[in-house]
Amino acid sequence: MFAYPDGRQALFGVDFTIGRGERVALLGPNGAGKTTLVLHLNGILGAVAGGTGSGKIQIGGTDLHREHLPEIRRKVGLVFQDPDDQLFMPTVRDDVAFGPANLGLKGAELDARVQEALVQVGMQDHADVAPHHLSYGQRRRVAVATVLAMRPEVLVLDEPSSNLDPASRRELADILSGLDVTLLMITHDLPYALQLCERSLLMDGGRIVADGKTRDLLADPTLMAAHRLELPYGFNPLSVPGPEQ
């Protein structure tokens, strides 16, 4: 349960477990509480950071309490919907270095960590560029790198394919499918969910209303219609391949 400080109740009894290495899509209409939920996962919202609520969040065996916040924030990497909210340093390199530097890394170890993250998203040739000089798709990839540099156990992405052109969308999918992390991805892009996540959680009205295989959920027209979800014209979830296992 969670209510914002202004009293607006956003979550009503959300209960789920994600196994290590699982890839899960978080689906639901606007206002379902998806972003509110993921902001709880590293303590940006919730009892430790304002608002009122009850319940328990455990990440990799660690309870989310104020004293565990640094550890939780290392374990859970959040990629925000708008990369401009996430990129605030003068160069790509500095931005990617920011998180690990806060963890105490410095010198050659920090440089290696930055390079590793930039290579993972294919942005190593743009290390000295100012983020606002990059295309939107490149900024999104750098935003992913800023989080990967902290070597998170769980990668949480809020609408990763929004505002991307088809090529950037496919490039990001290639990057995400190659990562060895637990992945939780908010998306309205249902084919993207099917492509990348074998499992989906469906939220509506601050509750989890369905939890199952992405293909099964997307192929249930009654469930989809009840929660204002619609597949793109002509898209049949039963006729396309799902994520590689």
Place this chain on the structure above:
Amino acid sequence: MTALYRPGRTPLHRLPAGPKALGFAVVVLAVSLLPTRWEASVAALAVAAATYVFLGPGLRELVAQTYGLRWILLIVFAGQLIFSGLMPAATNTARVGAAILLATLVMLTTRVTDLLAALERGLQPLRRLGVDPQRASLLFCTVLTTVPVLGRLALEVREAQRARGGRGVRIFAMTFTVVALKHADQLGEALAARGVD
């Protein structure tokens, strides 16, 4: 400002960021305090021009930067002309132009990261007064990098306003304030997510 840096190997590029910024701050302050006489303004302009040509990125950059300042200088000149007359307006505008050109030289020849590191080092003595140099440096940095983001947001708000035939400054200011505050809120969340509380 973050886009101003021009890579190079001029004497100014080779100067360490801290002493360079401090030195230019003193020179700009001196130019600002010069008496309102045409000889002083000519001297200030000559110093700025010579620094660009002999120690900095050269004549072409001097011309480009001066051209970029044309509207600011025009506004300063017009304001001074109304209240002070032709000669004071010309001399004051020349001094303002020289001061801005000299200040810009620091950004043209210094990476922002080097400048921030210098700022952090420079603020270390204030630690005993409760100032956190890392936080101050991060604050300065986010201010610098937020400028182009706010510029883009302002453009989007203006375009949305124009698309619906609106031209009011008050409506623009209100919408832009809301959008800017939302960005600030989300930037705060992003900072927290990466270990800054």
